[in-house]
Structure formats: C-alpha cells, structure tokens
Amino acid sequence: MIRTTCLSYSVGSFELREINLHVARGEHFVLLGPPGSGKSVFLECLCGLNRIDAGRIHIDGEDVTRLEPRLRRIGYVPQDYALFPHLSVDRNIAFGLAARGMKWRAAQPRIYRIAELLDISYLLGRTTAGLSGGERQRVALARALVLEPVVLLLDEPVSALDEVTRQEVCREIRQVQRALQITTIHVSHNLEEACTLADRAGLIRDGRFLQIGTIDALLRRPCDEQVARFMRCENIYAGETAGSSADGSATRVRLGDGEVELTVPGRWQGPLKILFRPEQVRLETPCRDEAIAGENHVLLRVVRFHDTLSHVRVTLNGPLKLVAHISHESFARLQAGEGSRLLAGVDRDAIHVIEES
C-alpha cells in the first residue's frame, strides 16, 4: 500500500539514508526509535512536507514522490495534534472537507459519523481550548479520518497522555484501525505501545532502519546489539565458541572469563554475542547437588529486586551478571531476598546469537 524505495533526505547534519520500506494494505506498522533518530522526519517525507533528495514513494501503486501533500491521500496526525485554535471542534474536523470544496451542510453527516466512531460527539460545537489531551488526540484523529485517507500517519499520538488515557486511546486506535482496515504507520518510542498495536515494526536509528519485522522478531531475534538494547534485552554477553553439542545441532559458548558455558541452538564458530530476554529466565532455589542442575543453569546471588505492576525485576550477580523478570507469585515462592543464592536457567531455544562481524 505504501512503499519507499531508496528514500534519502538530508537536513543540516542529519540524513535519512536509502530507506526501503513496504507496508501492506490494512497493516499497522510501528516505527520505533530513540528521539532524534529520524522518525518524524521520515513521516514528513511521506506526507510531502519535506522534498526528498532521492528515491521514490508509492502509495497504492501511484508514484507520489513529486505530488503535493494535499494530493497524496494521506491522513497525518502530528505529535502535538496541531488543532486549529481559531476553529471549533467540528470546524476543525471539517477543515479538510472544506478544503476539498464540500459545503458545510454536506459535511455534517460525515462529521457526526466520525465523531460517533471516536466517541467525541459531545465535543462538537466546543472550542479547542480546554480540551484534555485525550480529547485533542481524538479530534485530531477524526480530522484525519473524515477524509477517508488511504494511509494514516500518526506521529507519537499518545506520548503526551497519562498512562490510563494512553492505554485507552491505544485501544481505540487499534479498534478504529481494524474497523476501517486503514494502512497505518505509527511513530513511537514506547515499547508497550508497539506491542499493543503493531502488526509489524521497524527500528530506526541515525536515519536508517536497523531491523524490520514482527514485534516478536525484534524482541527475541534482534539483528544486533543496538536493536537488542532498545528492545530492553539486557542479558547480552560476548563469548567464544567451545565446540558443538553431541548431536551437532547446538554449540557450546564460553562466556567472559570462561566460568560460564551456555549451549545455544545452531552451529557457530569464533567470537559471537548471545542474548536472551529477562522474561525468559527461570529462577529456582538451588538443589544440594548443583551438578544435576542441567544445561544452561548457573548459580547466582541476588543483588537487588524491585516490584513493578506486572513482574518482579531481579538483578543477579556472580560468574555472570543477569536480569530476570518473574511473576510476583513465583518470586514469593522462592522466599528470596538480597544476597540469596538462586539458580538461574534459560532454555536453549530462548537464546539468540548475534555473530560478531
């Protein structure tokens, strides 16, 4: 539905370099990245607000590279919503319809329909002053959707909202996107948002894509350490291969000073990096005979732990520094505290290997 081919754009010292992206019809694609990575600039290039230096943009098969923004059939919701302060809510929503020559009377049914869909009918007729963040976001979304765009671009639509409102609005965005089957590119720096909304995601940094794929692929099979760290994979270790497993389907990897050896899937040679997510770590009370602990287990000491809403984050140290996220119930059963010795284990298949270049 929307495709960029070798898209390049530079402004000042920043450069978008040969961006190749394809988002299929009806897909919700989340563009992740740290601040300053080029996410918003990329969206503005898609809108036609920035004239690209090289490459092509196709929307629904049509080359829109040199088309004016108004002709690209794109709905754009900027980061701060950009509601027109001199117009009321319904006039804001109808702004694009008026620009396309629709009279006010003819526009009203469409305004009411979209307001009903986004649950903002009660705001019609009001000024934009005094609207809450969630209300402003919905009005901006209504203003874009009322034009029935082919592609919807959302630039951090919920970053300015409180936690509760953010989750509510994310659910609404998902419902609306599914209902209208509208191709969406959604910029965010929030991982939870991406996990809630994305069919696929891409991580951009310093103007280029590091990895594009499903959220699961970015989380569990990041292509390099940068991606892994952004996706909050904290257990990243450098190591050296130390031979294959008995059946040849796995490789033993010696980490750090060689005190710890893990078995990873696949056949590898030479230096490499391995990683696994904190959620994939199991913590157990050590049994008397450590030798029967099994593959990929190591005895560590709890350095600290703290509760979050969904899990307990446990930091352990020893021959390996490791972070684990386990459920409150599991942690309570361990009856562990700071200084406790626990057996940390991870399944072979949960370990991902990044080959050192």
Place this chain on the structure above:
Amino acid sequence: MNGVADGTRFRGGRTARGTPRESSKPPKFTGRRTVRGWRTWLAGGTALAFLVLFLAFVAVLILADAFYIDGAAIEQLLSSSYIGHSLWMSVWTSVTTVVIALVFAIPAGYALSRFRFPLRVLADTLVDLPIVFPPLVAGLTLLVFFSRTALGRWIQNDLGLEFVFQPAGIVLCQFLVSASFAIRSAKTAFDEVDRRLESVALTLGCTPIRCFFRVSLPLAANGILTGAILTWARAFGLFGPLIIFVGSFRGRTEVLSTTIFLEQSVGNLELALTVALLMIAVALACLVAVRCIGGRTSMRY
C-alpha cells in the same frame, strides 16, 4: 425520607434529606493564590509604581493643556471650517496610509517570516530603516526625489501622479515613515503562527494560498491589527516631513498637526492646544474602537 438512605439523589435535584443537589459544575477557578512575602509585594508595588508614574505623567500633560484652553478657543474650533477640513484630511490620509501599508505589510511580513532567500537578513534589517530616518530627512528626501531626479519627474509629469504639495503626497509621506511598523508587526505575527499548523493544513487538502488565508492570516490577525494601530498612530500625528514635502496649504494639504504648528506660530496658543486635544480625543477613540473590534473579530469557515 422513609426507606431511603440519606444522600440518595432524586431527579428533582434534592437529596433524601431535602438539601439542594450539589452543583455538577466544578468550582470556579479564581486565580493563583500563592503565598507572598514582603519582598514580593515590594517588587510588585515598585513595578506598578512605574506604570502609575508614566500614566500620571501623560495625564498631567494632557490636563495642563486642557486647563490652558478656554471656551472661546473651543467655540472657534467648532465654528472653523478649515479645522474641520484639516481633521478630515488627517483622518482619510492616515486611514488610506494604513490600508496601503497593510497591503504591503502582510505579504512582505509573510515573506520575511517564512521564505529563505539571499540577503534575507539584510532585507529584514532594512525594513526598519525608515523608522530611524530623521523625520525631516524623510520629507527632504521625497522632495529631492520628485523634483530633482529623472525618475521622480517622469512619475509626476508623464504618469500624472503628482505628490509634491499635493494631498496624495501626504499619504506618500505617511506611508514612507510608518509602513515599517506594519511590516515588522506582520512579520512578528506570522513568526508566532506555529508552522506545524500550516503543515497539517497542507496535508488536509489546502493549497498554499488557501492555507495562508484559512490558517496563517487568521492566527496572525491580532498581531497585524496591532501593527495597523501603530501605523495609523504614527501617520495621524506626522508633522515634520509633511511641512517640507507637501507644505500646509489651507484647504488642500493642511492636516491637524500642521494646523497646530501654524496656529501657535501666529500666537494663537489656545486654539493650537484645543486642536491638540482634539487630536488626542480622536486618537483615543480610534484606539478603543479598534481594540473592541479586534476582540470580536473572528474568521469564519
């Protein structure tokens, strides 16, 4: 009430105890009430004192003029046809100047605010040059241009656009001296319009021209109006360049400011001050009217 818990709300707006229903409106926010120490009060009082001093200074000067005049001067003012004509000349020339200045100021201010072109910084600086012109120099420059240069003579003689010692020359003089205020104010007003609003308007289907008229101009309107007020005030009270460029011919190029000069130069100070108070009254009325109109004006769909 029997069988009903206290505090239960009824459709009639009373609770079970018969007390009026609590208002569903939030309490009115009456403003900040921060804790203030004596230093804060002292600083605030000092700031207010400067404001009061300035206003008192202006008021005292106006009152001094007012107490100087007498009934005879007022009677002469009201019965004088040339002062009426002078007032009319002042009003229509200054209003015409404002209109022409805005015609220049709005696009010029937008260009300075939004466009990137070579020597933009120089152009931005030169816009303010007429403000710092000594007023007499402005009049002298115009006189020399139209009477001593080929281009000026061609404009007057071949095109038939006469300015020297003519009413049109009043407008030209006022425009030269005061249009910079309008341009500067327009530029500042457009600077304060968030460019993201314009960007969104373009994605919603606006052409750049429509975006300008539907978004940029309405949002810059208050700043432009302020510039128009400053332009009009400068034009209305202009004196020095007019004396040199158009003179003060009674019934033709005489405006209120030159009337004051002429009357006081023949010793008729009471009438001069009466005309001065008339100028102040007209200016005040226009300022108030424009402020009121500007506060109610809004661009429609």
